[in-house]
Amino acid sequence: MSGIAHMLSDPFQQRAFLAGGLIALSAGLVGYFVVLRSQVFTGDALSHVATAGALGALAVGVDLRIGLFGCCLAFGLAMAALGRRGRADDVVVGSVFAWILGLGALFLTVYTTNHSGGNSSAGVTVLFGSIFGLSASEALLAEGLALAVALVLVALARPLLFATLDDAVAAARGVPVRLLGFAFLALVAVTAGEATQAVGSLLLLGLLAAPAGAAHRLTDRPFRALWLSGAISLGSLWAGLTLAFAVPTLPPSFAIMSFASGSYLLALPLSHLRRRPSPPAPGIGPTTPLGSTR
Amino acid sequence: MTGPATVGQTRLSWNLPGDLHQLVAYHFMVNAFEVGTVTAVVAGAIGWFMVLRRQSFAGHTLAVVAFPGAAGAIWLGLNAAVGYFGFAAGAALVFAALPRSPSGKGFSEESAVIGTVQAMALAAGFLFVSLYRGFLDSLTGLLFGSFLGVTDGQVLLVALVGLASLAALGLMARPLFFATVDEDVARARGVPVRLLSTVFLLVLGLAAAEVSQVTGSLLVFALLVMPAAAAQQVTARPGWSFTLTVLLSLVVTWLGLAAAYFSIYPVGFFVTTFGFATYLLAVGSRGLLARRGRQVRGPLVVAG
Incomplete structure (x- = not known):
């Protein structure tokens, strides 16, 4: 117990727990819909947009956050516009994604050649994030944005669910x-921008995909799954941070991802146990997972 | 390793044969063109199916998962090839075990699993790098790639892997298309x-893993997606x-290699920019034809 008290007395740990926790919560909630709409690839691309945008802002010399959020929103909306009904499809995302990586390489070169003091590890830091390096003002911004994303998402949840499960009937x-498709991608973009700066694009992808995948496995009821996804995400982050504190050689991103992936792996056998008692009625066909009823 | 910046004066002039001569004047550029050509053909062919x-x-x-594999193998003192082939094959088998959703409609777990695998693999890679230390310098090289420092041995290796994957693809092309x-x-x-789905993912994974060790994963990914996306817009x-x-x-x-040679900016940027421009041009010309009421065939899509 004294170990945990000692851990929480450090201001950097406090920020990591509070800001990281809110980011994880919003990523888990957004992730539920990201997985339901099969848009994890879009989320992955947007996290790299955030990296490229931040490097671009560094290269040009403007505030990092302008590049980060500006690029994320612009590309999120552009991908929504290129796809049908506000959903970007696999090929569109792939093409935009590859170009974004190229732009990132360009900005990294410009930044490193123009700033002799700058080193090439800037890209690495932006990519992997440093949850313990948050300053007080950065943490405040992260907390505010994460909270706003979570609130807007919960407010939109009902129509968004309808539009996701059956867009024709909803229309x-x-x-x-x-x-709604545009609004949702804007939410993903803000989450990606914020999370990339605070915890790194790697962790963002994991927190979008793994907790939501586990929640989809554990329950078919949409709102229960939504909250479960947020809770698993938050729990993984806190557990990961604690483990990384206890075992200093473990990077926090690895510890957090281990808990998130572990919850998904655990959910796989559990979902089989849960589904066994209700065999499909003859003639109706196999029980279909959520959303595939058409 | 000599990059173009250190080679001295490289200027683009209006003398086109002279420029071409300049391009192949250095051995590293010849190697880069050879590796680039093999990568382009292999990635284009596999990417068309992908x-x-x-x-x-x-x-x-x-x-992407090749990098953590390589990092892990180096940390354990094994040959890097063991690591990247192992990780790529493992990930390919996991993806092949997933049930596929018909033409992306409806809910499927596919994207959640792929996202989780990628994030977990990268996190593991980060762990290996921090355990090993000193590997980090080549990290940006692995991610963004610059194939201007390719050795003769690497050219041969990439050519062999490319031939093997093309042969495998050729053997299963017809049934796979069906x-x-x-x-x-x-x-x-x-x-x-x-x-077929499993073998295809294995070929994709092993070829991508091997080639991305030389060219960086960015270039492999760009050449897998962009040319195929553009071409499938144009004709059915x-x-x-x-x-x-x-x-x-x-x-x-x-074009990307040549442009990178005559400027200070990276190859990856030029290749992806040319590729993306081609894709946009293909999408735009399709839209324009459709608006004029001309009958447009394609794009090539899979029946749901």
Whole structure:
């Protein structure tokens, strides 16, 4: 117990727990819909957009956050526009993604050649993030944005769920499906921008995909899964930070990802146990997972 | 390693034969062109199937997981090849075990699993790097790549791997195309759909792992996606779009290498920018033709 008290007395640890926790919560909530809409690739691309945007801002010499959020929003909306009904498809994301990586390489070169003091590990730091390096003002911004994303997402959850599960019927009932697609990608973009700066694009991808995958396995009820996804994400982050504190050689990103992936792996056998008691009625066909009913 | 910046005066002039002569005046540029040509052909050919099968996310992940594998092997004192082949093959087998959603409609777990595998692999890579120390310098090289320092041995290695994967692809091209375009009918006709999918992902993973060690995963991924995406917008005929994919891939790579030689900016930037411009041009010209009321065939899409 005294170990945990000692850990939490350090201001950098406090920021990591609070800001990181809120980011994990928002990533888990957003991730539920990202997985439901099969848009993890888009989230992955947006996290690299954030990296390239931040490097671009460094290369040009403007505030890092302008490049980060500006690029994320612009590319998020552009990918939504290129896809149908506000959903970017695999090929569009892939092409934009590859170009973004190229731009990142360009900005890294420009930055390292123009700033003799700068070193090439800037890209590495941006890519992997440093959750313990957050300053007080950065942590405050991260907390505010993460909270805002979580609130907006919960407010949009019901129509977004409808539009995701059956976009044709939702459109017929007057739900602005396309607009919701854009709004959702904007939310993913803000999450990606914020999380990339605070915890790194690697952890963002993991927290979008793994907790939501586990939650989808554990329950078919949408709102229960939504909250479960947020909770698993938050729990993985806190458990990972504690483990990384206890075992200093472990990077926090590895510890957090281990818990997130571990929860997914654990959910696989559990979901089989859960589904066994209710065999499909003859003639109706196999029980279909959520969303594939068409 | 001599980069173009240290070679002295390299200037683009209006004297085109002179420029071409300048391009191949240095041995490292000849090697770069050789590796680039092999990569372009192999990535274009595999990428044509990958884009048709809507497996870009899996392709990107396979191109990236080689790095943590290599880092892990080096940390354990093994040959790096053991690590990157092992990780790539492992990830390919995991993806092959996933049930595929028909043409991306409806909910499928596929994207969640791929995302988790990629994040976990990269996190493991970061752990290996921090345990090993001193490997970090080449990290940006592994991620972004610069194939201006390729040795003769690497050229030979890439050529052999490229030939092997092209041969494997050629052997299964017809049934794989059938299984991709109409999975149900193919299965009914006795085509081993599942096996083909697994072998295809293995070929994709091993080729991407090997080539990305030399060129960086960025270039492999760009050449896998962009030329195929552009070509499949332009024509719906499989033979034409396949040929066009390989041609576009070659042109984009050669132009990218030449542009990088005459400037201070990285190859990856030029190749991806030319590739993306080609893709946008293909999408735009399709839209323009459709708006004028002309009958447009294609793009090549898989029946759901």
